[in-house]
Amino acid sequence: MVSFAFDEHHDSPAGMTNPIRQTKRIMNQPNPPLPRAADHAAPARRWPRTGNPxxxxxxxxxxxxxxxxxxxxxxxxxxxxxxxxxxxxxxxxxxLWPRSSLLGANWTRLPDTPRNADAVALTIDDGPDPVVTPQVLDLLDAHGVRATFFCIGARAQRHPALMREIVARGHAVENHSQVHVHTFSVTLPRGLTREIDAAQHTLEALTGERPLFFRAPAGLRNVFLEPVLQKLDLRLAAWTRRGFDTRERNPQRVLERLVDGLAARDILLLHDASAAKDATGRPVVLDVLPRLIETVRARGLRFVTLREARDA
CATH class of the missing domain: 1.10.287 (Helix Hairpins)
Incomplete structure (x- = not known):
């Protein structure tokens, strides 16, 4: 019988590896760096925590x-x-007072900064709508206007290509809840969290961007909403002026409500889904938008998204 003796200073027989030398080589290799806690940390907050209202x-x-x-x-x-x-x-x-700040931070106007001194924000709620939203996008494109779309998660899931189109055209998508329940303002914290967080995940998955703002269904809320929004790193956004275009069928009256007293830093509210229709069956938002844009610019003002106003 032929035996082979190994020591760490001599090579193994042909075709074999000296196990002692191989073990030393492995042990002497530097260890790979351990993952840092920051590598698995939650995304950095976009809004400061302010405590309970x-x-x-x-x-x-x-x-x-x-x-x-x-x-x-x-x-x-x-x-x-x-x-x-x-x-x-x-x-x-x-x-029941959508523009109140007594229940927590609430954007009813754009921040008072020099870059917002001539800015207004156009916000469009309740979409996407497969018929109306594409027409709204075309109108905004034709006038070179960027808007903020507060979208409902469940509707967004039914129209993913339309959601991508909104973002591709330079508009911002924000959170308007997952299913827009009418009982939102009497919902307890766990239900609020589930409803808002579901929309966060839905909209981020479809657009690639996490919403920064939340608008409550119909603007109605309760005392539990602000702690939930702080946990989810969102800021409540209401409006300065709204056209009541979900029930007003006269485009001129909708326009007058939006531009009467219009000033810099105003937040304007219209709807693509749920929009009322005029006597011919045409959604009033499609007639209001061009005239609204013309009026805003005639007063020396420009349009920004809420995100642009935040970073100004």
Whole structure:
């Protein structure tokens, strides 16, 4: 029998590898760098955390006081119950005011910066609509205007090519919830998070960009919305002027509502989906847009997206 002895200073027989030398070679190789925590960190925030709005904290404190009073003096329970009811009524009433900032940060006008001194933002809600949105895009292209489209996630999923077209033409896409439920303003935090986050994922998957802004369905909300938006890194955006074009069938009246008192830094609201139709069946937004653009420019103003205004 022939045996082979190995040591680390001599080669192996022909065709064989010295295992001792191979082991040393492997052990002496530098270790690959370990992944850094930052490599797996969440995306950098786009909006600063501002904490809960004062109204949220005040509501919690008020409810705690009412419950404590009820426990300490149960005989006065009607008064404590009335106090809780009154608090709910105040919060609900504020939530019915879309332009209020009492429930948290809310863009009702563009930031007051030098670059926004001659700017207005055109926002278009409830789309995409396979019939109206392409016509709106063509009108905006013809006039060289960029707009902000607040899109509904479920509708966007049905028209992915149209969503890509909106972005390809230079417009911004923002979050208008996943299904635009009518009970949005009475939804609890978990439901709000699910509804808004679903739209975030839907719109980002279709456009390649995460929305920066959120607009509540019909502008209605509750005290729980702002903490949810902070968690999801979104900023609420309302409007300065709206044309009520979902129910007004006269394009001239829609236009007048938008331009009466028009000023720099205004945020204007129209709709592509859900748009009312005139007497001939034509969506009023298609007649309003060219005249609105002409009026805005005649007053020395220019159009920007909300994202452009944020970065100005």
């Amino acid at each position: 004062p109204m949220f904290n005040a509501t919690i404190a008020w409810h705690a006081a009412m419950v404590a009073g009820w426990v300490l003096t149960p005989v006065a329970w009607p008064w404590w119950l009335a106090g809780i009811f009154a608090s709910h009524m105040v919060v609900v009433t504020i939530g």
